[in-house]
Amino acid sequence: MRKVDPEKHAARRQAILDAARTCFARKGFHQTSTAEICAAVGMSPGNLFHYFPNKQEIIGAIVDQEGEETAAFFQTLGARDDLHAALLDFMDLVLELAADAEFSSLALEIAAEAGRDPAIAMRVGRNDRELRSALQGLLAEAAARGQADATLDMADAATWVAALIDGIFSRVAVDGEFKPKNQHATMRVLLGRFLRPQADASTVTAGA
Structure with missing residues (x-):
C-alpha cells in the first residue's frame, strides 16, 4: 500500500479549495459541477473524491x-x-x-x-x-x-x-x-x- 505524503496531500487539498472558491464565486455553488472544479485544479474526478466525497x-x-x-x-x-x-x-x-x-x-x-x-x-x-x-x-x-x-x-x-x-x-x-x-x-x-x-x-x- 502506497504511503500518503501528508504535505503533498494537504497541498492538493488546498488547491481544490482554492479552485472551488473561484468557481463558486464566479458561477454559483449549484451551477458549478465537480468536473469544473477538477478542470480548474487539473485533477480527475476520481482523484478529487479521495479528498472530498461531494x-x-x-x-x-x-x-x-x-x-x-x-x-x-x-x-x-x-x-x-x-x-x-x-x-x-x-x-x-x-x-x-x-x-x-x-x-x-x-x-x-x-x-x-x-x-x-x-x-x-x-x-x-x-x-x-x-x-x-x-x-x-x-x-x-x-x-x-x-x-x-x-x-x-x-x-x-x-x-x-x-x-x-x-x-x-x-x-x-x-x-x-x-x-x-x-x-x-x-x-x-x-x-x-x-x-x-x-x-x-x-x-x-x-x-x-
Missing part, C-alpha cells in the same frame, strides 16, 4: 477554513496594545474583503447555501458564534484598559459589530454604487464614536 463537503471545508483564519487573526489582534485601534483595523480588513468581488460573491453563496443545507448552516453558525465571542472578548479587554466604553453590554456590542459586517456584504450585493474602499474614514468615525469611552467619544475624528 461539493457539500468542499464548501463546508471552505467555511471551516474561514473560521480558522478568523480565529488566528483575532489572536494577533489580542496581542496589540491598543485594542480599540485593533478592532478598527479589523473592520478596515472587512472593507477590503468586501471590495474583493470574488470574496464577496463567495460569502453570499455560502450564506445562501446555509439557508438550504442544515449541515452548512451549523458550520456557518459556529463561525458566527466564534466571531461574536472573539469580538466580545476583545471589547471587554479594551474596556478594562480604558480603550472602550465600559458601560456597553459587550455581548450586544459584539452582535452589532457582527451585524455591521453582514450589512457591508449585503450592501455590496444590492448597491452597485457602494464602494467599500471609500468607506474607511466614515466607518472609523461611526464605529469609533460608538465604542470609545464616553469621555473620549466627542473627540473622535476621521482617521482616528
Whole structure:
C-alpha cells in the first residue's frame, strides 16, 4: 500500500479549495459541477473524491477554513496594545474583503447555501458564534484598559459589530454604487464614536 505524503496531500487539498472558491464565486455553488472544479485544479474526478466525497463537503471545508483564519487573526489582534485601534483595523480588513468581488460573491453563496443545507448552516453558525465571542472578548479587554466604553453590554456590542459586517456584504450585493474602499474614514468615525469611552467619544475624528 502506497504511503500518503501528508504535505503533498494537504497541498492538493488546498488547491481544490482554492479552485472551488473561484468557481463558486464566479458561477454559483449549484451551477458549478465537480468536473469544473477538477478542470480548474487539473485533477480527475476520481482523484478529487479521495479528498472530498461531494461539493457539500468542499464548501463546508471552505467555511471551516474561514473560521480558522478568523480565529488566528483575532489572536494577533489580542496581542496589540491598543485594542480599540485593533478592532478598527479589523473592520478596515472587512472593507477590503468586501471590495474583493470574488470574496464577496463567495460569502453570499455560502450564506445562501446555509439557508438550504442544515449541515452548512451549523458550520456557518459556529463561525458566527466564534466571531461574536472573539469580538466580545476583545471589547471587554479594551474596556478594562480604558480603550472602550465600559458601560456597553459587550455581548450586544459584539452582535452589532457582527451585524455591521453582514450589512457591508449585503450592501455590496444590492448597491452597485457602494464602494467599500471609500468607506474607511466614515466607518472609523461611526464605529469609533460608538465604542470609545464616553469621555473620549466627542473627540473622535476621521482617521482616528
